[in-house]
Amino acid sequence: MLASLSNLLIYTAIAVYAVAFLTYAGETALRTTRRSTAPAYLGVGPGGPEPSPEPLSSEPLLPDPHDRIRQRADWLGAAGTNVTIVGLALIVTATVARGIAAQRAPWGNMFEFALVGAVALTAAYLAFLARRPVRAFGVWIVGLVLLALGMAVTVLYTPVDALVPVLNSYWLVIHVAAAITGGGIFSVGAVATGLFLVRDRADRRGPTSGRRRYADALPTSTTLAQVMHAAHMLAFPIWTFAVLAGAVWAENSWGRYWGWDPKETWAFITWVLYAAYLHAESTAGWRGRRAALFALGGYAAFLFNFFGVNLWISGLHSYAGV
Structure with missing residues (x-):
């Protein structure tokens, strides 16, 4: 039951990460358009752009298309981050469910290592994003996660099973987790x-x-x-x-x-x-x-x-x- 739930959550996480990838790709496309002159991924906020100073003029200001492009890019970037967090929650839940089903640490084979590796990669990216302007990494990080999960479910998949004797050690938790x-x-x-x-x-x-x-x-x-x-x-x-x-x-x-x-x-x-x-x-x-x-x-x-x-x-x- 838990093993089937884990598999379902993995496929759901793949779909969610795919949405995050497309969202980050849209942000990147907007920031690289010829009409966008915003200094991307710099300034206040995690990964957000630096606001441009207002021009000193008494004439009425017309809407700046560059501002609209920048705002859309900001929205897509923030949405991509939020969707990535949802994907992380799903893959963490899937990994925990598999561990409970196997009654052991869920990294006893390459399939499980790929799952936990996707968790570690996403968590590391989000941790850096909280302190540094690295949202430009988003499309690449999520792309790597999708590649890992895709290989996990297609090439590396292994049903839940007991560990071979040599792996049945507390060093499995310590060594592999590190x-x-x-x-x-x-x-x-x-x-x-x-x-x-x-x-x-x-x-x-x-x-x-x-x-x-x-x-x-x-x-x-x-x-x-x-x-x-x-x-x-x-x-x-x-x-x-x-x-x-x-x-x-x-x-x-x-x-x-x-x-x-x-x-x-x-x-x-x-x-x-x-x-x-x-x-x-x-x-x-x-x-x-x-x-x-x-x-x-x-x-x-x-x-x-x-x-x-x-x-x-x-x-x-x-x-x-x-």
Whole structure:
């Protein structure tokens, strides 16, 4: 009963996230239209634009079409955020229902990991949105969530079942929860990194034609760099803890802390690339674009560790199927 309810809630959440994606896409389209000159995603409020000063004139003012476009974009952005919150509530409820149905932590296979990963990614985005102007991330974040949920229900789906013996440990809660939390924040950092590279390149090229309309709708490169750095600074120690917790779990299960199993190897590669990014950020001459490449490399390694290693490479961690 609860397993069926969980599945129904997942499909409902996918539909809600699809609405949020279209709403955020509409906001982005309005902010990048040729008629819109509003400095998008900056200023007061989470992700909202900065109000333009009123002109000093005694003549009657006609309605400004740019103001109407800006207002519509603001409305769509706020609506997208509200719909995203509804989607988060649905997927959280679906995950809890699956955990109760299985009578265990709901992250014992790739399907469940994708569900909880969608929760972590959405929650991380909303947490950043509450403090920084990152609503420009919305269309990309929700797109990633939809991709994760779509793969979960089509490729990765696994019926509710008991854990295999090696997973039946309290370390499952500790290790996997840390990895999922770090992964969600790393995903926000990856989006910030990609958008930083887009904005930085446009700024370097200067005001040329309409190619930079999307870049102009993004936060400044300084703001994006700050979000990029903050996300990775927050996620890196969590990922470090996840790797260490996994080593302790391995010692409890297999009698050794580290054995260069493919999963362990790629977790370490991910850690090294993110460590290289943080080191590059503190090194003169490597900040900015060069450092960002390490961050994107780390995220690519993180994704391969989840999908590639689990689906294509055999090892000691190949016990849960999908």
